[in-house]
Amino acid sequence: MTHRISCELAEAPLAPGEVAIVGAGPGDPGLLTLRALSLLEQADCLVFDRLVSREVLALASPKARRFYVGKASRCHALTQEQTNALLVRLAGEGRRVVRLKGGDPYIFGRGGEEGEVLIAHGIRFRVVPGITSAQGCAAYGGFPLTHRDHAQSVTFVTGHRKGDGELILDWSALAVPHHTAVFYMGLANAGTISRQLQAHGLPASHPVALVERGTTPEQRRVITCLGELVATIAREGLTPPTLIVVGEVVRLADTLAQPAAQVAILAEGEIRDRVGERVAL
Known part of the structure; x- marks a missing residue:
């Protein structure tokens, strides 16, 4: 039996065309924040890195489209520029996008770079920290x-x-x-x-x-x-x-x-x- 988390965690629900840059923590799904879980449940699209665990991904709605953009040394599913373009495109289509990053998005997660791109394109976004x-x-x-x-x-x-x-x-x-x-x-x-x-x-x-x-x-x-x-x-x-x-x-x-x-x-x-x-x- 699963317990759904209310999206009323002192902030507005994720809006169409908005991107949430979310820290998925180090792997154990029990270390995910309540706010991260709430946004996962609302997402139309998940854009996730290599270090996001399967257990964390399983907490999202089964209807959410999943886009893997993982990076390993000299082996990228998408370049950073392509990932940026994907976020812009999905938000432009009116999707509610959760950008999942292992650990914390602002600690070696390149979350700041992606935030700059979203601002440049006039896209609303929020950041949810994660356990590093x-x-x-x-x-x-x-x-x-x-x-x-x-x-x-x-x-x-x-x-x-x-x-x-x-x-x-x-x-x-x-x-x-x-x-x-x-x-x-x-x-x-x-x-x-x-x-x-x-x-x-x-x-x-x-x-x-x-x-x-x-x-x-x-x-x-x-x-x-x-x-x-x-x-x-x-x-x-x-x-x-x-x-x-x-x-x-x-x-x-x-x-x-x-x-x-x-x-x-x-x-x-x-x-x-x-x-x-x-x-x-």
């Missing part, structure tokens, strides 16, 4: 992103370089103690991340967490260190989407890890937690 991949992966991985004793700041960083260019970041600002650096889309550049952070002062023993497919039934968490980062990725066969979290907070993973935090996804499948050896939670 960093938040979800950390919580389900058993460690915080900040902690008074271990990390007084956190930085979200893109680990993806444009085209064949160099990954240019402020490495000295990232390689500081009592700080957490979260790298999105960084798996292919793990070697650069490891080398640069060590070259700018972090020890090879500095802790790193790798969380693959966080908050989903296929989640894997692997604890390693900067000096072993590349070898660990190869040995464990980790694939995108995998978040790289660098910082002392990772040392709390075993202390704070709790089965209760995993109930929502354990019901759908076993989560393998690898810390040296494979352990079933």
Whole structure:
């Protein structure tokens, strides 16, 4: 039995010709916001990314038309320009459009770029934030992103370089103690991340967490260190989407890890937690 969410959540219903840019969260449908769910139920058309889970898509009306515009490295269903054009076209046809993005649309989601295009074409739109991949992966991985004793700041960083260019970041600002650096889309550049952070002062023993497919039934968490980062990725066969979290907070993973935090996804499948050896939670 499903419970439909009222669209009266302190805002007007989605209007014909309007676009809602919505954060779908990191994967677990239980982490979707009520406002996001309300808009999903109203949508005539869904335009969604690769990282939007099937469980989240299933919450939309079965009558809604679905348009996949996912992007992986060097493999795009549609270019960003084509996605922009699709949103403009659907809104121009009077459709109620929900643009679904994994995590939060304004954190490495290119939601700002799409909003600019909609404004340029006189199209009304709204934005609904979502739980970021960093938040979800950390919580389900058993460690915080900040902690008074271990990390007084956190930085979200893109680990993806444009085209064949160099990954240019402020490495000295990232390689500081009592700080957490979260790298999105960084798996292919793990070697650069490891080398640069060590070259700018972090020890090879500095802790790193790798969380693959966080908050989903296929989640894997692997604890390693900067000096072993590349070898660990190869040995464990980790694939995108995998978040790289660098910082002392990772040392709390075993202390704070709790089965209760995993109930929502354990019901759908076993989560393998690898810390040296494979352990079933």
